Every structure is written in C-alpha cells, then in structure tokens.
Amino acid sequence: MIEEMMKLSVEQLVEKVGELLVEQHLLLSGWVYGFTDQAHKKIDDMLADDKLLPIDLKNSVVFYTNPSPAPRGKNIGAVGPATAQNMDLYLSELMDLGVVATIGKGERSKEAYDTISKHKGVYLTAVGGTGALLTNCVEEWETVAMEELGEQAIRRYKLKDFPVTVASDSTGRNLFDIGKFKYRRF
16 A cells, blocks of 8 residues: 655744654655765865855755756756765754754665654655656746856755655654665574
C-alpha cells in the first residue's frame, strides 16, 4: 500500500516540524533558499567577521542545490538535490541562525543528526538524479545574494508540490539507521 503524501506549505512545515516523523512523504510548497558549500563558506566567513548576512534564515528551509544551466527556451535548468553530508560542517551554524529544515540527498553524519535533534528540526531528502523532473516543481526562482559566486550564488525557489521524504526528525531518528536495521541480514 502506498502512503498518501502530505501537502505542506513551508509555513506549515515550520509550525508542525516537531510532529513530522521519519519516513513521511511530503509535497512541499513555498519559498526556500537554495545554495551549497561555497555560499556556506562565505556565510561562515561573514559571521566570523561579525558582518550582517544578506538573508534572514529564521524559520527557513535550505535546499542544497545549484541549478544546471537552463536549456534553450527554459528559464531554469535541472534543480536536483546536492549531497547533504558535504554541508554538515556548517549545519549547526545554519540551525543556530533559525533554519528549520534542510533538503538534500543521502545520509548525513552522526553530528548532523545530533544537531537536527538539538534544534528540533528536520532533514528532508529528495531523490537524486531527478533534477530535470524536479524542475517542474519550481514555479519561480531568483538570485538573492552572493551573485559573485555565479552558479553557487544564493537563490530563492518557489516550490509547488515538491516531493520530499522526512529522513531525520526532531527526535533524532533517521531513515538511514532505520533502513539498515530493517534490512539487515542475519
């Protein structure tokens, strides 16, 4: 039996983050920030220098992505998830700034799961390799900061029914450890 996907706006996700459970499938709609490691590093440097950040991350969702170049006739290229573990170094800092959820692909470090639990947030996964299909779930996008980074700039994406799965919930449980337990062989 296929579980029905729960439709949530970003605002609803922020309100219900503590109620979301590992393995729940969601269709997420609303504005999220999108960036990866180069923007993370620049944010880290700005905070170290006591500089004001160009975006407010309070109650936000960060999607680890950088779109591929737009094909002819399209306004955006493929928008797939990046490997979340590559961003683990900066996760605590982001969550201290108010990030409630991150979207990426793959397993994360134990420290990342501990950080997510400590901040009562969630980690959502999107299926890797589906960037061209996920583009259909992006209604609008804009570059909002760090334009000098080119493709690594910080963008905002307006998602519509973007499919994700809760991979780590606010209790500290994570999909990857559960999966290893469920499918281990004796």
